[in-house]
Amino acid sequence: MGRGDLTNREWSLLEPHLPPLGGRGGRWSDHRMVVNGILFRVRTGVPWRDLPERHGSWKTVYERHRRWSADGTWDRILQAVQAD
Structure with missing residues (x-):
């Protein structure tokens, strides 16, 4: 696990x-790894290609x-986390 x-x-x-x-196409990458990548980019501001x-x-x-x-996933997550 990396810092952040x-x-x-x-x-x-x-x-x-x-x-x-799952869903469309083949195997999906692990959500946790992808979310950590999104958070890294938001935190650092690096271009997507530099992740x-x-x-x-x-x-x-x-x-x-x-x-x-x-598709509104981020909005639903924000609402759910704020409700908790």
């Missing part, structure tokens, strides 16, 4: 609100962030 990555406790609060793995390899493919991280922004 989600702790196990933080992940346990966030995970139930994420879409199930560290430990977060997986920058394209995967970007696409998941874009998809979840468009």
Whole structure:
């Protein structure tokens, strides 16, 4: 786990609100790794292509962030976390 990555406790609060793995296409990258990549980019401001390899493919991280922004996943997560 890198500095700034989600702790196990933080992940346990966030995970139930994420879409199930799978769906379209083949195997999906682990949500936790991708979310940590998104948080790294938000925290540091680096371009998507400069994400560290430990977060997986920058394209995967970007696409998941874009998809979840468009379908309202991030809004639902924010509401759920604020309600807790």
